[in-house]
Amino acid sequence: MKVNGVPCRTIWPDPNDPAVINIIDQRQLPHAFVVEGLRSVEEFATAIREMHVRGAGLIGATAAFGIYSALLAATPATAEHCLDQGADLLVATRPTARNLAWAVNRQRAALAHGKTLAEQQQIALATACAIADEDAAFCQRIGEHGLPLIAAISRRKQGAPVNILTHCNAGWLAFVDYGSATAPIYAAHQRGIPLHVWVDETRPWLQGAKLTAWELGQEGVPHTLIADNTGGHLMQHGLVDLVIVGTDRVTRTGDVANKIGTYLKALAARDNQLPFYVALPSSTFDWGISDGLAEIPIEERGGDEVRLVRGRTCDGRDETVCIAPVGTAAVNYGFDVTPARLVTGLITERGITPPLAAAIAALFPEYY
Amino acid sequence: MKVNGVPCRTIWPDPNDPAVINIIDQRQLPHAFVVEGLRSVEEFATAIREMHVRGAGLIGATAAFGIYSALLAATPATAEHCLDQGADLLVATRPTARNLAWAVNRQRAALAHGKTLAEQQQIALATACAIADEDAAFCQRIGEHGLPLIAAISRRKQGAPVNILTHCNAGWLAFVDYGSATAPIYAAHQRGIPLHVWVDETRPWLQGAKLTAWELGQEGVPHTLIADNTGGHLMQHGLVDLVIVGTDRVTRTGDVANKIGTYLKALAARDNQLPFYVALPSSTFDWGISDGLAEIPIEERGGDEVRLVRGRTCDGRDETVCIAPVGTAAVNYGFDVTPARLVTGLITERGITPPLAAAIAALFPEYY
Numbered sequence: 001m002k003v004n005g006v007p008c009r010t011i012w013p014d015p016n017d018p019a020v021i022n023i024i025d026q027r028q029l030p031h032a033f034v035v036e037g038l039r040s041v042e043e044f045a046t047a048i049r050e051m052h053v054r055g056a057g058l059i060g061a062t063a064a065f066g067i068y069s070a071l072l073a074a075t076p077a078t079a080e081h082c083l084d085q086g087a088d089l090l091v092a093t094r095p096t097a098r099n100l101a102w103a104v105n106r107q108r109a110a111l112a113h114g115k116t117l118a119e120q121q122q123i124a125l126a127t128a129c130a131i132a133d134e135d136a137a138f139c140q141r142i143g144e145h146g147l148p149l150i151a152a153i154s155r156r157k158q159g160a161p162v163n164i165l166t167h168c169n170a171g172w173l174a175f176v177d178y179g180s181a182t183a184p185i186y187a188a189h190q191r192g193i194p195l196h197v198w199v200d201e202t203r204p205w206l207q208g209a210k211l212t213a214w215e216l217g218q219e220g221v222p223h224t225l226i227a228d229n230t231g232g233h234l235m236q237h238g239l240v241d242l243v244i245v246g247t248d249r250v251t252r253t254g255d256v257a258n259k260i261g262t263y264l265k266a267l268a269a270r271d272n273q274l275p276f277y278v279a280l281p282s283s284t285f286d287w288g289i290s291d292g293l294a295e296i297p298i299e300e301r302g303g304d305e306v307r308l309v310r311g312r313t314c315d316g317r318d319e320t321v322c323i324a325p326v327g328t329a330a331v332n333y334g335f336d337v338t339p340a341r342l343v344t345g346l347i348t349e350r351g352i353t354p355p356l357a358a359a360i361a362a363l364f365p366e367y368y
Numbered sequence: 369m370k371v372n373g374v375p376c377r378t379i380w381p382d383p384n385d386p387a388v389i390n391i392i393d394q395r396q397l398p399h400a401f402v403v404e405g406l407r408s409v410e411e412f413a414t415a416i417r418e419m420h421v422r423g424a425g426l427i428g429a430t431a432a433f434g435i436y437s438a439l440l441a442a443t444p445a446t447a448e449h450c451l452d453q454g455a456d457l458l459v460a461t462r463p464t465a466r467n468l469a470w471a472v473n474r475q476r477a478a479l480a481h482g483k484t485l486a487e488q489q490q491i492a493l494a495t496a497c498a499i500a501d502e503d504a505a506f507c508q509r510i511g512e513h514g515l516p517l518i519a520a521i522s523r524r525k526q527g528a529p530v531n532i533l534t535h536c537n538a539g540w541l542a543f544v545d546y547g548s549a550t551a552p553i554y555a556a557h558q559r560g561i562p563l564h565v566w567v568d569e570t571r572p573w574l575q576g577a578k579l580t581a582w583e584l585g586q587e588g589v590p591h592t593l594i595a596d597n598t599g600g601h602l603m604q605h606g607l608v609d610l611v612i613v614g615t616d617r618v619t620r621t622g623d624v625a626n627k628i629g630t631y632l633k634a635l636a637a638r639d640n641q642l643p644f645y646v647a648l649p650s651s652t653f654d655w656g657i658s659d660g661l662a663e664i665p666i667e668e669r670g671g672d673e674v675r676l677v678r679g680r681t682c683d684g685r686d687e688t689v690c691i692a693p694v695g696t697a698a699v700n701y702g703f704d705v706t707p708a709r710l711v712t713g714l715i716t717e718r719g720i721t722p723p724l725a726a727a728i729a730a731l732f733p734e735y736y
Binding site: 030201202204217223224226232236259261264265268271293298303311312314320321322323327328329336 | 569571572574577578582591592593594596597598600601602604605628629631666671675677678680681682687688689690692696698703704705
């Protein structure tokens with residue numbers, strides 16, 4: 001998608017230095033657009049753990065490039081050790097994110113075909129690029145599959161703007177391009193369907209306020225920022241037509257882990273008979289588990305992300321302010337699980353499916 | 369309740385100047401405890417509108433003292449005009465808050481017995497003090513009526529801490545003393561029942577992070593700050609035993625207007641079979657209305673409360689930071705309505721009642 005009118009992805013090999021992979025340092029958005037070059041697997045791990053990059057697809061792609069970086073630093077004698085250590089380091093950065101393990105496993109399978117270190121380095125780069133390209137392509141297809149949902153509401157509303165609520169950032173910044181939840185939104189917007197997005201600010205990290213509002217603004221998609229508390233009220237008053245969110249891990253039965261607070265919006269959608277869709281590329285499925293509440297590990301992050309808020313003052317200084325009494329205890333669960341029973345459908349690169357094992361299996365028979 | 373160990377109320381006549389009513393400027397909490405003297409009805413209106421004071425009971429008490437202030441500035445010739453104008457000014461400050469109109473109406477009824485301006489001034493001060501005392505007494509009784517709920521859970525858990533989730537600040541800072549939602553918590557804590565409070569930070573204004581965390585800390589009540597998105601996850605994992613919130617207006621049928629986001633927590637409590645109680649003095653009932661969603665006006669405040677966050681830097685400077693792209697549109701509904709069907713019970717100064725007209729009428733027959 002576009003940054004100041006110029007197409008951009010969230011991760012790309014540096015054209016001038018084969019040892020460098022560029023990312024957007026998303027901690028600086030929306031106030032500054034900063035490109036960061038990653039040069040070692042440790043830098044990749046830090047970038048994921050400390051959220052220079054975040055989001056299901058982008059975490060996966062970053063980990064894939066991280067494996068390449070780990071092998072670049074290896075000698076033939078240390079290659080296996082560097083690969084194992086790098087893989088462990090990368091997978092441990094974010095416990096809930098399924099795409100991490102998926103990308104590392106895919107790299108491992110591909111690397112099994114490499115005989116020399118040089119071959120393995122080449123394979124790792126090619127696989128990471130393929131994962132990134134595929135992520136973008138799958139998101140684009142998610143957009144095409146989700147588009148008819150928005151178009152149908154638009155027809156029903158006789159062209160009045162379709163109001164879509166989203167939580168967190170499942171936009172192109174969370175993937176390599178297009179995004180998952182935003183892909184149908186961008187597809188509809190590009191086709192001239194009038195729509196408007198309610199952007200949950202998404203405390204504590206404020207991905208909605210800082211990232212979703214920014215990327216929708218860059219694409220010219222009408223949107224309004226709201227506190228996370230607001231969605232239920234909007235739904236009660238007919239101001240939401242459709243909810244679309246992303247996800248970090250989905251069970252084979254359709255339970256959905258996504259940014260903390262998603263479950264509350266799903267409950268409100270159900271209480272107001274509104275469609276609640278989850279958009280994901282198949283790389284986010286965890287085919288081996290069936291009970292999201294019991295089996296998906298929920299990342300717990302530091303309490304300072306709750307106590308402290310970072311932003312820019314009106315005279316242009318970056319400041320971090322404390323919003324609670326000094327010494328207040330805070331907990332910070334990063335995700336919650338929305339049971340499949342609250343999900344209307346999963347929008348995947350192969351089409352839309354109800355969140356039921358049998359239906360998902362019909363789309364993805366190779367995993368069942 | 370206590371501030372640095374010394375008992376304090378949220379509003380009191382200045383002992384040295386009969387023309388001054390003191391309040392705590394709650395915008396400065398938790399980082400500074402600042403007492404502000406109000407000297408004119410315009411200052412009272414500003415203090416309510418701009419949230420130097422807030423909360424159902426305190427807004428009512430402040431409006432009652434505001435009427436006194438309006439009459440202090442009057443001459444016998446202008447008394448009626450000053451009273452009408454002051455009443456209109458005060459009632460218009462916060463549209464959702466029922467206690468505003470209640471307090472002003474009570475002042476008007478009392479003032480009808482005053483023959484001279486001097487008598488009216490005396491009546492207005494006495495009535496305002498009576499409203500404040502009654503607010504404190506009613507909250508204390510709410511505590512006694514709510515206490516058995518917590519005690520029963522404590523017995524069931526064999527003395528393990530009772531986990532109570534609350535939203536916004538319905539603490540003593542929202543009333544004259546004790547609070548509504550916090551009154552049973554303080555009563556249980558004072559009797560040595562082990563408990564722990566999950567404090568929703570309550571975006572956008574952060575009443576939970578700034579006020580509830582502060583007042584619980586001052587009283588030594590164990591508590592943990594959470595983002596508003598977190599409550600559903602905690603409930604799914606057995607980490608909440610009971611939800612108690614306050615309210616700004618309740619219909620005769622038990623629909624509850626409270627801080628935006630309350631409805632989402634009520635949905636989560638219902639989905640997890642957890643008790644969801646609303647604590648209120650009877651001054652918060654709006655006896656004339658039956659349909660909360662249709663009839664309770666929802667205050668809409670400025671978008672800057674969403675876009676901007678005020679706090680203190682680690683080196684002690686107060687700063688306001690912007691968390692969204694410059695120019696982002698934001699809406700800021702202050703309240704939502706939780707339908708009676710999601711409420712387990714209303715804790716009032718006369719006891720606990722199910723949120724049903726017939727049951728409320730049994731406790732408050734004079735209004736039905």
